[in-house]
Amino acid sequence: MFGRTRLVATFAIGLGLACLPLVGANLALQEYAHSRGESNLKAIGIMTIRHVEDKLDQAIEAIRFLDRQGIDHCNSKTVRIMQRQVFSNIPVKILGLMDHVGQVVCTQTGQPLALDNLSMSSVAIEDGISFRLVSAFEDKQPALLVAHPAQNFLSYVALVPQDAFELPSLLKNRAGLSGAIVSQSLKNGQFVNIAEFSFDKFKSSNGADSGKDLSYSLSSERYPVTVDVRASFAANWNVYTDLQAYVNLGSVLVGILLFFFFVQTIRRSDAPVNDIEDGIAKGEFVPFYQPIINIQTGQLAGCEVLIRRRRPDGSIELPGGFIGLAEATGLATPMTTMLMRKVAEDLGAIYLQRPRLKVGINLFNDHFDSLEIIKDIETIFGQSGVHYSQLVFEVTERQQLNNINRAKVVIRKMQALGARVALDDAGTGHGGLAYLQQLGMDIIKIDKIFVDSIGTDRFSLPIIGSLVKLAEDLGMSVVAEGVETLEQVDYLKKLNIEDAQGFLFAPALPAASYIQMCEAMVPSIARENKSGSSNSTLDARKYVGNGRSLENLIEKPESRLSA
Numbered sequence: 001m002f003g004r005t006r007l008v009a010t011f012a013i014g015l016g017l018a019c020l021p022l023v024g025a026n027l028a029l030q031e032y033a034h035s036r037g038e039s040n041l042k043a044i045g046i047m048t049i050r051h052v053e054d055k056l057d058q059a060i061e062a063i064r065f066l067d068r069q070g071i072d073h074c075n076s077k078t079v080r081i082m083q084r085q086v087f088s089n090i091p092v093k094i095l096g097l098m099d100h101v102g103q104v105v106c107t108q109t110g111q112p113l114a115l116d117n118l119s120m121s122s123v124a125i126e127d128g129i130s131f132r133l134v135s136a137f138e139d140k141q142p143a144l145l146v147a148h149p150a151q152n153f154l155s156y157v158a159l160v161p162q163d164a165f166e167l168p169s170l171l172k173n174r175a176g177l178s179g180a181i182v183s184q185s186l187k188n189g190q191f192v193n194i195a196e197f198s199f200d201k202f203k204s205s206n207g208a209d210s211g212k213d214l215s216y217s218l219s220s221e222r223y224p225v226t227v228d229v230r231a232s233f234a235a236n237w238n239v240y241t242d243l244q245a246y247v248n249l250g251s252v253l254v255g256i257l258l259f260f261f262f263v264q265t266i267r268r269s270d271a272p273v274n275d276i277e278d279g280i281a282k283g284e285f286v287p288f289y290q291p292i293i294n295i296q297t298g299q300l301a302g303c304e305v306l307i308r309r310r311r312p313d314g315s316i317e318l319p320g321g322f323i324g325l326a327e328a329t330g331l332a333t334p335m336t337t338m339l340m341r342k343v344a345e346d347l348g349a350i351y352l353q354r355p356r357l358k359v360g361i362n363l364f365n366d367h368f369d370s371l372e373i374i375k376d377i378e379t380i381f382g383q384s385g386v387h388y389s390q391l392v393f394e395v396t397e398r399q400q401l402n403n404i405n406r407a408k409v410v411i412r413k414m415q416a417l418g419a420r421v422a423l424d425d426a427g428t429g430h431g432g433l434a435y436l437q438q439l440g441m442d443i444i445k446i447d448k449i450f451v452d453s454i455g456t457d458r459f460s461l462p463i464i465g466s467l468v469k470l471a472e473d474l475g476m477s478v479v480a481e482g483v484e485t486l487e488q489v490d491y492l493k494k495l496n497i498e499d500a501q502g503f504l505f506a507p508a509l510p511a512a513s514y515i516q517m518c519e520a521m522v523p524s525i526a527r528e529n530k531s532g533s534s535n536s537t538l539d540a541r542k543y544v545g546n547g548r549s550l551e552n553l554i555e556k557p558e559s560r561l562s563a
Contacts, residue, residue: 082095094159287343340381359392368406451480454487468495
């Protein structure tokens with residue numbers, strides 16, 4: 001389950017990384033297109049305002065020419081002068097004199113011209129020149145009227161038609177934009193549209209995202225005219241469709257490379273984790289059993305289960321090579337469950353006939369975070385030959401429990417089944433006296449580092465005495481770990497410690513060897529009932545010292561393994 005979840009998570013993360021280049025490249029391309037579009041709009045605005053100013057310059061130059069000629073009435077000479085000016089001044093379609101009521105009384109045609117005002121006059125600029133939008137032609141096309149005061153309450157006027165303000169095709173092609181609307185407005189307290197034109201492809205902008213539409217405004221510094229340029233981002237995005245296809249292709253290739261690089265990296269980094277998962281799936285993690293001896297009576301009291309890994313080639317790997325990673329990744333939990341099933345299978349028959357034997361199983365701090373461990377205990381041992389009362393669950397003090405209150409509930413549930421709970425590595429970690437007082441444990445296991453001090457470092461001996469005294473006060477039993485010398489045994493016996501384990505007696509043994517030891521040292525219920533006594537029980541004290549150990553009781557010496 002853990003492996004499947006990890007595989008799915010790895011695939012999901014890898015897929016997300018693979019999509020990043022595609023998403024990022026498209027966002028970058030859109031940003032580039034938006035930026036280029038704004039630049040193009042600005043270029044159109046600048047070109048248009050210059051184009052408008054050029055037309056107005058020509059119109060103003062035409063009426064200033066009339067002023068320099070001193071024309072103040074309409075006659076044949078005036079008409080000829082105005083005809084030459086209109087002929088040489090392309091933007092100006094009408095040149096003439098306007099009376100004080102706003103009617104053009106004389107034009108280059110020799111005829112008056114009626115005007116319909118479409119706007120108010122703009123604020124006059126220097127030399128009294130003013131602008132307003134009018135309708136004066138047969139087709140009623142609007143035109144911009146440029147006026148300059150003359151003598152006799154007259155004004156010189158020039159009319160520039162609306163289409164004169166549209167950018168010529170050459171300038172449109174230089175704009176680099178596939179669609180836009182350009183509006184030129186007269187600024188006179190209200191915005192009056194002089195002319196508006198669009199690029200040919202602007203009509204393709206249907207359905208554009210208005211939130212991304214482009215716009216740019218620019219006002220003339222010399223004339224009361226403003227240019228507004230608007231464009232649809234969607235319409236202009238069409239320019240980049242071919243480029244987008246190449247970008248997408250490149251992004252997909254980069255994404256595929258990223259995906260495989262990520263997966264390979266994770267696989268390499270997860271190789272030890274995958275190796276442990278494979279080991280669990282193949283049942284390579286097996287229990288070894290280190291005997292626990294009652295040093296007061298010499299009898300076998302039980303064992304502690306120590307995990308080992310039996311590789312396919314038959315080699316045995318000690319827990320130092322995998323247990324830390326298993327705890328960090330949560331694999332210690334399924335590993336322990338598998339181990340408990342194996343213990344029930346190995347010891348069920350022999351322990352059913354020897355109810356006083358105990359078996360200690362190490363748990364991890366994660367086991368005390370929920371009641372799942374209780375369900376596992378009931379499922380595995382409920383129908384096995386190993387009774388709940390023969391179980392001892394050990395929690396190490398080296399790693400702090402995540403939640404004391406939850407751990408207290410779990411321990412109470414274990415004890416309610418009849419199992420006992422031991423504090424392993426006592427005196428070496430975080431919990432200490434607080435664990436013993438709050439959690440209500442049954443057994444204290446004195447760590448090997450304190451046992452090693454016996455006969456060498458007298459400063460550590462008071463710790464052993466203190467732990468023994470504390471156990472007596474709390475009604476707990478004591479187990480000494482790592483016993484290797486007879487001197488240590490003698491010292492522990494004087495402190496009234498009953499149980500001990502260590503190389504002096506035996507290392508961790510395979511199941512078959514430990515079962516042989518149980519059969520040799522502990523009579524079954526049937527044997528006791530038949531003999532009427534337990535005098536046949538072997539005394540372990542006869543097998544320690546003088547180079548002999550309990551391993552000598554095992555019939556198959558080839559199965560002896562170091563811890």
